[in-house]
Amino acid sequence: EVQLLESGGGLVQPGGSLRLSCAASGFTFSSYAMSWVRQAPGKGLEWVSDISGGGDSTYYADSVKGRFTISRDNSKNTLYLQMKSLRAEDTAAYYCAKKIGGISSGFDYWGQGTLVTVSS
Amino acid sequence: IQTTQSPSSLSASVGDRVTITCRASQGIASYLNWYQQKPGKAPKLLIYAASSLQSGVPSRFSGSGSGTDFTLTISRLQPEDSATYYCQQSYSIPLTFGQGTKLEIK
Numbered sequence: 521e522v523q524l525l526e527s528g529g530g531l532v533q534p535g536g537s538l539r540l541s542c543a544a545s546g547f548t549f550s551s552y553a554m555s556w557v558r559q560a561p562g563k564g565l566e567w568v569s570d571i572s573g574g575g576d577s578t579y580y581a582d583s584v585k586g587r588f589t590i591s592r593d594n595s596k597n598t599l600y601l602q603m604k605s606l607r608a609e610d611t612a613a614y615y616c617a618k619k620i621g622g623i624s625s626g627f628d629y630w631g632q633g634t635l636v637t638v639s640s
Numbered sequence: 641i642q643t644t645q646s647p648s649s650l651s652a653s654v655g656d657r658v659t660i661t662c663r664a665s666q667g668i669a670s671y672l673n674w675y676q677q678k679p680g681k682a683p684k685l686l687i688y689a690a691s692s693l694q695s696g697v698p699s700r701f702s703g704s705g706s707g708t709d710f711t712l713t714i715s716r717l718q719p720e721d722s723a724t725y726y727c728q729q730s731y732s733i734p735l736t737f738g739q740g741t742k743l744e745i746k
Binding site: 579582624626629630631632 | 671673675677682683684685688689694726728730731733734735736737738739740
């Protein structure tokens, strides 16, 4: 059974940093691209970042480029999102999601989400 | 690539046939996926590659389209189908979602 478990969310002040983790199990982690998708309270879904299975290719939404860094440790079956220079508009539930295959595919499994609140 | 869904909300009765449309601002072949999200839950994949039914999803859900125009159809609406539905293009970065369609059961 595929499981994705996010952690690391919480309350952070504007300008602060946070690192999210997503522990994966139930599939060959290194064979699949992975993503982060966020959802601000009461709003729709927004794609944040993608990383290829080997970790050599990464992609970002313009809204987070230069501030967020996606990475993965295939030996630990874990996906990360390092977030810096956080803004109020980054407040959202952050989901990690497994891709069906490569970068150009949909998300077939999602974690339960971890809430990030940016506020003073 | 912008993805625009319509309608933004709709209300229908159990047993009805419901159609939600998604239009991409440029051609995306069949790189279009549909998700269902219930309040407080993570999204769930329903349809991928425009028309392929995800494993475990009831057959009353179907998808069609290619290029710029796509549809999600629920053939016989059930009470548990009350949710928000999102389309998403996976053709090019940045990946984009539609704004969502909130489906209410009368």
